[in-house]
Amino acid sequence: MNFTLLGWNFRSTPLEVRDRISLTENEQLELVHHIKASCGIQESVLLSTCNRTELFLYNMERPEEELLEVLQNYWGIPELLQSHYLLREEKALHHLFRVASSLDSMVVGEPQILGQLKEAFGRFHENRLTGRFLYAMFTRAFSVAKRVRTETSIGDNAVSISYAAVELAKRIFEDIRQQKVLVIGAGEMAELAILHLLRTGIHQLKVTNRTFSNAAKLAEQFQASVFPFEKLYSELPDADIVISSTGAREPILTPDRVRASLRKRRGRAMFFIDIAVPRDIDPSVNDLSGVYCYDIDDLQGVVEQNREERKEQSNLAEKIILEEQEKVMQWFETQSVIPLVKNLRESFSETVELELQKTLGRLGSLSEKQQAEVEKMARVLTNKLLHKPSTRLKHLSGREDLHLYLETLSELFDLDPNHSKQESISQPALKLLKK
Structure with a gap:
């Protein structure tokens, strides 16, 4: 997944330090452009509020230690290295969902953080600093927050x-x-x-x-x-x-x-x-x-x-977050087989198309309707033959020995498991993720 979260909040970092790393909107964009160039980061969102400064990063080429060094030099604050938290992959996703749902706020249940998160994402999205990954993660986080608000009373009499x-x-x-x-x-x-x-x-x-x-x-x-x-x-x-x-x-x-x-x-x-x-x-x-x-x-x-008054509702909200997190992780496991499935379909389709043209040439003068029926039959047959193995592969996506299946299939059909002529994260897949 290559998802990283680096942050400082009211629990980890004293106010004196939070004062110094609080940024205006222009400063936020300037900093993200700076670290993107320095650390080879593909997608970034920076959330800066009175209680937290957090960087959500996707596909960072350089080691995390280099990022911390860049930030320390940018702010000129040695204490940054003593008070930060660094989360990766599933833990980073879990934190994002908790922040959006106001479970990580100083005042649990306060509604402001969701608006601040949406505003931050919108600003970085407009400046083309996000891509498909963070778009999917943040829009999912917003829907998780909505579900928490709908299914619990954590926001009742919410304070700020x-x-x-x-x-x-x-x-x-x-x-x-x-x-x-x-x-x-x-x-x-x-x-x-x-x-x-x-x-x-x-x-x-x-x-x-x-x-x-x-x-x-x-x-x-x-x-x-x-x-x-x-x-x-x-x-x-x-x-x-x-x-x-x-x-x-x-x-x-x-x-x-x-x-x-x-x-x-x-x-x-x-x-x-x-x-x-x-x-x-x-x-x-x-x-x-x-x-x-x-x-x-x-x-x-x-x-x-x-906090005590909201504890019971917080527990319900945590269960919702874990459910939604599991859905996303299952989706990611499914994504690991998609390039090979697409490659297999492309290989079959190319072979079918080649043989179809040969067959149509041998059959001679067919009417347009007859030719369309033959083409339809060939494509329907291809889809039917590939449906079961494709579905089965996706069901196997959570297994530890998945790589053995992928290697075997690649060897049998002479496929590159990491290559597809189409993008590995498709629009239909993104729509599925956001449901």
């Missing part, structure tokens, strides 16, 4: 990092409804945070974003106040709770900025919840008196409460 952030704020304040909240950002995470905040009864809510129109649209949707990003530091002292989720490459809230806000608040504490990667808030603001700052890793405790 944004939900966990609001839950944390509720624990901090005796009555969160009386607090003034500022949300920085206008993306999906910010939108979800606002949605959950409003459900708690918050009514003093402000929104800002670098692109004012996006913030205004979000504020209008949820009847919140909005102000231009340029006024962030003048508005900051008014906020009791700040939830930040932007795509900034550098912290937008530094100790100096927060210290200035604290002076204007005259001793009133400020709570910051940073759900951005890279982080929006410099972690050293936690050293300031009267400041409590939580980042995405701190939310793990809130998330853990969810």
Whole structure:
């Protein structure tokens, strides 16, 4: 199969490192083009979210150690070698299915990861960095995720990092409804945070974003106040709770900025919840008196409460994933005999066609209808003769001694078991895989 997964996620890698390997969309494409050229990779997809950076690779020519060296040089981070995970073949496929089904998420059952995975695949597919293999694997992963959602209740009351952030704020304040909240950002995470905040009864809510129109649209949707990003530091002292989720490459809230806000608040504490990667808030603001700052890793405790509630549904989902994984692996085993079956059919067809033309020449003047009947009979006979051996070969595809059958058949009919004039993974086969 030659399928490899290389990744770093919230379990294996600290946030400080995840910050540094988080990439913009353009940077993701740049990196994949770089490793494709350096390591001879045929197909690639890179998934980069706040909780994971994962490379899905097909048909890599160079050793995996060379890929790690290329990435380490690209990012300039020695810690990459200590915190990565590397999965191959069936284990890589299993991981892809778990990620798509939200079983590998910090918040099990959250729906965002499937959308992020679809978006990542779509972007790399549009840029011609995927091919038939990853197309088949990812579309199958999407259908597995749909089945998990349909056949289990793992998504019922599903929470997200944004939900966990609001839950944390509720624990901090005796009555969160009386607090003034500022949300920085206008993306999906910010939108979800606002949605959950409003459900708690918050009514003093402000929104800002670098692109004012996006913030205004979000504020209008949820009847919140909005102000231009340029006024962030003048508005900051008014906020009791700040939830930040932007795509900034550098912290937008530094100790100096927060210290200035604290002076204007005259001793009133400020709570910051940073759900951005890279982080929006410099972690050293936690050293300031009267400041409590939580980042995405701190939310793990809130998330853990969810895990027990979803354990039973997760077990059902795992069974579905194993079933679907087995189907794919059986399909791959079947693929190992397809080149020989096609070669056998091509050989028979060439012989039949040659003899058919000789026979038609000897028969003399036949009508078009008669000639068509003779040709039809020859082709039907060929298909009937080859049907049983072809079917039998596919049924033998899971056996350890399959190679003996292939070698014997190749020797008997003078065939090359690895050669076919047609592509080894056909469109009908891909359709079968995606069912």
